[in-house]
Each structure stands twice: as structure tokens, then as C-alpha cells.
Amino acid sequence: MNVNATRRPRDLLRIENLHVSFSLMGARITAVRGANLRVLPGKVTALVGESGSGKSVISQTAMGLQTTTARVSGKIFFDDPLSGEGPIDILPLPHDGRKIRSIRGGRMGMIFQEPMTSFSPLHTIGDQISETLRIHTGLTGAEMRERCEDMLSRVGFNNPKKVYDMYSFELSGGMRQRAMIAMALVCGPALLIADEPTTALDVTIQAQILKLLKDLQLQMDMAVLLVTHDLGVVANIADEVVVIYQGEIMEAGPVETIFRKPTHPYLKGLMAAIPHFGMQRGDRLKPLREIEVNQDSLLSKKYQARTGPETILSVRNLSKTFAIRKDNWQMPGRPKEKNRPAVDDVSFDIKRGECLGLVGESGCGKTTVSKILMRAIEPDAGSVLFDDGKGPIDVLKAKGAELQSLRTRMQMVFQDPLSSLSPRMTIGDILREPLDIHDHGDTAKRKMAIKALIRAIGLDEASLKRYPHSFSGGQRQRIGIARALALGPSLIICDEPVSALDVSVQAQILNLLKDLQKDLGLTYLFISHNLAVVDYMADRVAVMWAGRIVEIAPREIIMTAPVHPYTRALLDAVAFPDLDRPLNFETAGQTSAVSRANWARVFRDEDGGDGMAPADLGGGHFVLARRNADMRELAP
Incomplete structure (x- = not known):
């Protein structure tokens, strides 16, 4: 020893x-x-x-x-x-x-990569943190609760007494990560092992977690x-x-x-x-291992010569509110909490052949918007018009053959490729399924089509007989992209397609998406919380906060001269792999709810006022501000 x-x-x-x-x-x-x-x-x-x-x-x-x-x-x-x-x-x-x-x-304490699976859904947060104290200390029940609440307060919970009695599924991803940190540190360890503590967290929550770890490390000399x-x-x-x-x-x-x-x-x-800010339009990422793709096998009449109106998707005044679950069992006579809309009067256009980036922190409504566009959720109000040159379709009212046709022209790439691919189906069956559902071609043509799809994403035909679990995360995501391409869509919605991938595999997927966009004339709605990725992929960027789009502009304007304070806060929270551009933890570690109090009055709608509306700053640049606001007030 x-x-x-x-x-x-x-x-x-x-x-x-x-x-x-x-x-x-x-x-x-x-x-x-x-x-x-x-x-x-x-x-x-x-x-x-x-x-x-x-x-x-x-x-x-x-x-x-x-x-x-x-x-x-x-x-x-x-x-x-x-x-x-x-x-x-x-x-x-x-x-x-x-x-x-x-x-x-x-x-020795440990923060695991996925806090949701690390917590038991059957026990409260307090019970699970207290278990560590029961094993390692001789504290009484009251003393353990006091210690747990103190630690929950130190990791950033404003109401630790309430959080102590909550369950893990009642907390957001960032809150669960904070609770996981509290559980790892409650015994005052000399060493903390943090396994990917910020993976898949948005930039603002990541900055908060990093600030928290840095502060606790100094306080506890850990x-x-x-x-x-x-x-x-x-x-x-x-x-x-x-x-x-x-x-x-x-x-x-x-x-x-x-x-x-x-x-x-x-x-x-x-x-x-x-990916880093300031890359030119023609620049490419350099993955450690290039994948050999073969888009030529996909090129056909359905992909070529995209013609039609300039705008392929027009979204107007989209709104969606979810009822708070506990209202369903609240005692009669007690006032119900005011529901906050997940999507609140959202409007934007996507132009043919472009990539529109949709960014914002977790819970801002990005994924809800994507689900409404794909008809997975019915909105409370608003309209969505799709036209890829074959005639306009009212997305929210389409039925029968019109809806069936729409499904072939709008597809989605999901955030988690493993859970979106059936573990009981081979890759060949997964790629053939859309063709079978929409009755595209005979058996021989479908077989040729899936071989072309698998070659297009850089995998060999032997992969068609394998199951999803036998592929890496990056390979599974490429399979998800191939499935989305199977029906020759005009618009693909990418919902956080690289958030859980490491940097080299991420570079492969982003390069593949850009190549497919160029060669097949695809249009993307690219949803992400990674601003550097959006800067690399997008032509225009829409910034979303609390269910509303607060700023939308060409990529160059958003990344270099943003006007809305939330957009500037997002950019300030980006952790650069550059020692000369360190994070300002004092500002980057603030929650948006706290920083909003410091926004200029023109960007807040807390006292009624004239309401809020997009102000046109020219050049396709719009920012959410008070109606009839003086443009001079909107200067950065």
C-alpha cells in the first residue's frame, strides 16, 4: 500500500x-x-x-x-x-x-452523465440525497434534512424546502443536474468526478453549472x-x-x-x-475521420430542379398553452396557477433552400414548435402554410390524401437517434418502412432505394441487416438522416441532431447535412442550443425566449451585432475553446429570469404598456420590442 x-x-x-x-x-x-x-x-x-x-x-x-x-x-x-x-x-x-x-x-463523489436515469422516479429528491448521509454519517433525521436543504440552497435552488419533497420528473434538465451535484457534494468529498456534467444542456444552463462547480470547488477546496x-x-x-x-x-x-x-x-x-464563430460560408469542419458519402445515388427528378415560391413554409401567430398537471387534482375553491404558454404568438418564414436556425434555452418552446409543424401537437391558435412548388397546403387543417402527401414532403431528424429507431427492426426494415407506408414503387425499387440511402450516408450495404444497437451514436444519427431522406422531402426539421455527439462525430454529421442541402436542394429548420453549430449551419437565425421569438436576422447580424439583450446574453454564455476568450461567469451564470430585470424597458412587457411586436430594423432584422418604440432605443 x-x-x-x-x-x-x-x-x-x-x-x-x-x-x-x-x-x-x-x-x-x-x-x-x-x-x-x-x-x-x-x-x-x-x-x-x-x-x-x-x-x-x-x-x-x-x-x-x-x-x-x-x-x-x-x-x-x-x-x-x-x-x-x-x-x-x-x-x-x-x-x-x-x-x-x-x-x-x-x-469521492460522482456526478453521472444522465441525471434523469441516475435518480429514482419513486423517491423524492430529499430522500435520495439523505441516503448518502445515512450511509456515511450519524446525523439524525432533522439534521440530515437541514444539511440537504443547505446543500440544495448552495447549488442554486431558491426554495430548497420545496425541492426536498419533489420528485426528479418534476425538475428540468438543468435543475436535475443541480440536484445531482448536491447529492455528490453533501458529504463534503475531497474529490468530485464529473462525467460529462454539461452534455446536452443549453449554453445558459451550462454556464450556470460551470459557475456552480467552480464556486463550490473553491469554497470546499475540492x-x-x-x-x-x-x-x-x-x-x-x-x-x-x-x-x-x-x-x-x-x-x-x-x-x-x-x-x-x-x-x-x-x-x-x-x-x-x-465549429467556431467567424467561419466563412465555404469553410468546412475537419472531422478526425471523413465519411465517404454518395449523394449521387439519391439524385433523381424528385430532388432536382426545385421550383416554386420563394417561401416554402410560412408560420403565423402560433400559440400553444399546456395545463399545469397539478391543477387536475387541486382542491376545489383554491386558485389555480396561471398557465404560461409554451409557444406565444410565434411567426416566421423559411425560404426555399435555406437553413433557418432556431435557438434558445431549454424550455423556451423550440421543440414544441417543431412538433406543431409535424402535426404531433395541435396548437391553440395560428396558421402554417407549406408550399414546395406543388401547391399550398394548410398544414394544420390537412386531411386524407393531402395530409399523406404532406408527410412525404416534410420530415424530421430527432435529437436521440437510439430512441427514435426501433430496436426490433433491422436498418433495412427501418429505411424501407416509409416507402412501404406511402406505397412508393414495387419491391425491387424499394430494395434499390434503401441501398442508395445507406450508400448516401457512408455505410455499406451489409449494415442493412444489422440492428440499431450495433452502431455508434454518429452512425445511428446518419441512419436517422437516411430515413428522413427516404421519401425525397423538400423540408427537413432537425431537432438538436448533434447535441449528444462528441465533436468529431458532430463534424461528420454537420458536413453531411450541408452536403445534402447543397446537392439535393433541401431546406432545413435547424433547432439547436449550440450557437457555434448554428453559426456553421444557418443562413438566418431566430432566437426564442419564453415561447416568443425575440430576434430574427441573417446569421452574420445575430452573431456579430445582436440587439435584444437575451441574444447578447446567449452569445456571452458560449464556452469558447480559446484561453483568450474566457467566460464571464458573473454575467453568463445568471438565469434569464434574473437578467431580464436588467433589460431596457423597451424589451419588457411587465406593466401592460403598449404590448410587444416585432420591430423592423431593416435587412431582414426584426427584434421584439414595445409597439411604437423609438428605433434609437433599440441600438446595442
Whole structure:
């Protein structure tokens, strides 16, 4: 257990020559190969790499959470300053032994990647946070509740007493992540392992979580092992960086050295794959591995010579309000809470052949708009007119053959490709299904069509016989794109298509979408919370807040000269992978509800006034402001 005590460095966590392999169908797959890294007391060490590189395997092994089928060798030393025992090798300890359990959850906390699946839906937030205290402390029930409420308050909940008694499904994604942080920190650990703590969170919530982690780390003098693929997060929070590829450490060092003087080709390639602001229209991302696509196999009369009116989709005054669930069982006579509309008087046009980006924080109504356009949700009011050259269709009133025709001309690519692909169907059946439903061609033509689709996204024909679980996340997303292309649509709605993908796979998918748009004449509504991605993809950008579009303009104007304070706040919250453009955590960490109080009066509608309406600033630039507002008041 002693490791060269005379020359042992003061590392809180030290991993030496770690090998981890798993048994798979009679063979062994090596996930980690000879990894060496350290975490210093009170510092943040970022473990960076693509999906499948072994990051999460290392973090789970450090906590003693590896599966029983894992074969592990090497050493993992944890030097707890409170134990007085010196460094302890975690690997030889029994998984469920008293020693490892006293460390895990007590002196080493962990934030898991997906907070929804990490919380039990059957127990309250308070019960699940208190469980950690019951295991590791001798506090009474009242003392545990007081400690939990104090921690919930420290992670940003305004009413911790109420949150203590709530269930996980009653909280938003950002709130669940805060509750997960509270559970990991309630025992005051020396080391926090954060596994992708900001993945799939919008930029404002991400900035809030990063500010929270940074503040708590300083307050508690805590070390953090940050597992991520987001180099923007790394640049803003890490002290040291470890780069891993296919289970091997490629490069490690201080954050200044890693970003300013990268040496390994993999790290340089990772940085080149990230979309960044200021890219020119013809610029392309450089993924680590290019995919060979074959759009020529899709080119046909239905894709070529797109003609018709300039505007393919016209949305006017769209509104949708959802009833608050607890109103259904509230006691008679008690006042009901005022419902807030999810979509509130939304209007926009999408021009033929363009990509309109729709951005905003979680809960602003972006996905609700997309579901209304696809007829998955009925709006309370508004109109949607679609015309791709074959005659106008009232989307919200279409029935029978007209609706069937509309389904072939508007398609959707979903955020989570795994849950949108049936696990019981082969890829061939998934791609054939739209053709079968709409009776396109005979059996032979459908077979040819699905082969063309699979080639178009860079997969071989043997993939048609496989099931979704046997593909990577990026490959599944490409299959989702192929399914959307099967019927030759004019408009594709992309709902967060790359939010959960690592940067290299993200670059592949974005390049593929741009190539398809150019070669097939497609039109996109691209919904995302990643402004750098939208900057790369979109021709025009609409910014949504609290159910309303607050600003819409050409991409160059939104990204360089925004007028609405919410748009400027969104841009300020972007975590750049650039040490010379750090986040201002004082402003970026504010919620929109707080920052709204500082908006100029012309952008607020809290006292009646003249109401709100889009003000035309010229050049296709509109901003939501008070009616009859003086244009001089709208200057940035």
C-alpha cells in the first residue's frame, strides 16, 4: 500500500499503468491501455476524448464501480488528507467492502452523465440525497434534512424546502443536474468526478453549472476530475488536461500548454473539428475521420430542379398553452396557477433552400414548435402554410390524401437517434418502412432505394441487416438522416441532431447535412442550443425566449451585432475553446429570469404598456420590442 513514501508526490488521485478489458462474445475488448494520470488537491483535471475512448471506464474504475466482467490491472491510489493513512490502492479493495464504501460517496463523489436515469422516479429528491448521509454519517433525521436543504440552497435552488419533497420528473434538465451535484457534494468529498456534467444542456444552463462547480470547488477546496469531450468547457474550468484516444493517453499537461502548444496530431485534429464563430460560408469542419458519402445515388427528378415560391413554409401567430398537471387534482375553491404558454404568438418564414436556425434555452418552446409543424401537437391558435412548388397546403387543417402527401414532403431528424429507431427492426426494415407506408414503387425499387440511402450516408450495404444497437451514436444519427431522406422531402426539421455527439462525430454529421442541402436542394429548420453549430449551419437565425421569438436576422447580424439583450446574453454564455476568450461567469451564470430585470424597458412587457411586436430594423432584422418604440432605443 505504500508507494515510495520518500518521494511520493502530493497527488490526491494517481492512476498508474491502468489496463481495463471486457469479455465480449468469447473475446476480450481492451477499453483502457496503460493509462497514467493524476489529480492534484484543489485542482481541476480534465479527461478529454471522443465517445468510446475510455474516459467513463477510467472514472468508474476509480470509484470501484467497474462491472464484474471487467479485467483490471494497474494501480489507483487515493490519498485522503483526512484519513491520515497515506495513499490507498483502490483496485484490490472488495467492491462492496466497508473500506471502499467509506470512500465512495463519502470522500469521492460522482456526478453521472444522465441525471434523469441516475435518480429514482419513486423517491423524492430529499430522500435520495439523505441516503448518502445515512450511509456515511450519524446525523439524525432533522439534521440530515437541514444539511440537504443547505446543500440544495448552495447549488442554486431558491426554495430548497420545496425541492426536498419533489420528485426528479418534476425538475428540468438543468435543475436535475443541480440536484445531482448536491447529492455528490453533501458529504463534503475531497474529490468530485464529473462525467460529462454539461452534455446536452443549453449554453445558459451550462454556464450556470460551470459557475456552480467552480464556486463550490473553491469554497470546499475540492479536487475535480472532469470527464468531457467539450474543449470549450475545458478551457474555462480546467487546470490540467489529459487527452485520451482509444484507451491510451496521447498528451497531458497544464491547460495553457495543451491549448497554446498542442503537439499530438490527435489533439490538433480534435480542435480542428470544433465549429467556431467567424467561419466563412465555404469553410468546412475537419472531422478526425471523413465519411465517404454518395449523394449521387439519391439524385433523381424528385430532388432536382426545385421550383416554386420563394417561401416554402410560412408560420403565423402560433400559440400553444399546456395545463399545469397539478391543477387536475387541486382542491376545489383554491386558485389555480396561471398557465404560461409554451409557444406565444410565434411567426416566421423559411425560404426555399435555406437553413433557418432556431435557438434558445431549454424550455423556451423550440421543440414544441417543431412538433406543431409535424402535426404531433395541435396548437391553440395560428396558421402554417407549406408550399414546395406543388401547391399550398394548410398544414394544420390537412386531411386524407393531402395530409399523406404532406408527410412525404416534410420530415424530421430527432435529437436521440437510439430512441427514435426501433430496436426490433433491422436498418433495412427501418429505411424501407416509409416507402412501404406511402406505397412508393414495387419491391425491387424499394430494395434499390434503401441501398442508395445507406450508400448516401457512408455505410455499406451489409449494415442493412444489422440492428440499431450495433452502431455508434454518429452512425445511428446518419441512419436517422437516411430515413428522413427516404421519401425525397423538400423540408427537413432537425431537432438538436448533434447535441449528444462528441465533436468529431458532430463534424461528420454537420458536413453531411450541408452536403445534402447543397446537392439535393433541401431546406432545413435547424433547432439547436449550440450557437457555434448554428453559426456553421444557418443562413438566418431566430432566437426564442419564453415561447416568443425575440430576434430574427441573417446569421452574420445575430452573431456579430445582436440587439435584444437575451441574444447578447446567449452569445456571452458560449464556452469558447480559446484561453483568450474566457467566460464571464458573473454575467453568463445568471438565469434569464434574473437578467431580464436588467433589460431596457423597451424589451419588457411587465406593466401592460403598449404590448410587444416585432420591430423592423431593416435587412431582414426584426427584434421584439414595445409597439411604437423609438428605433434609437433599440441600438446595442
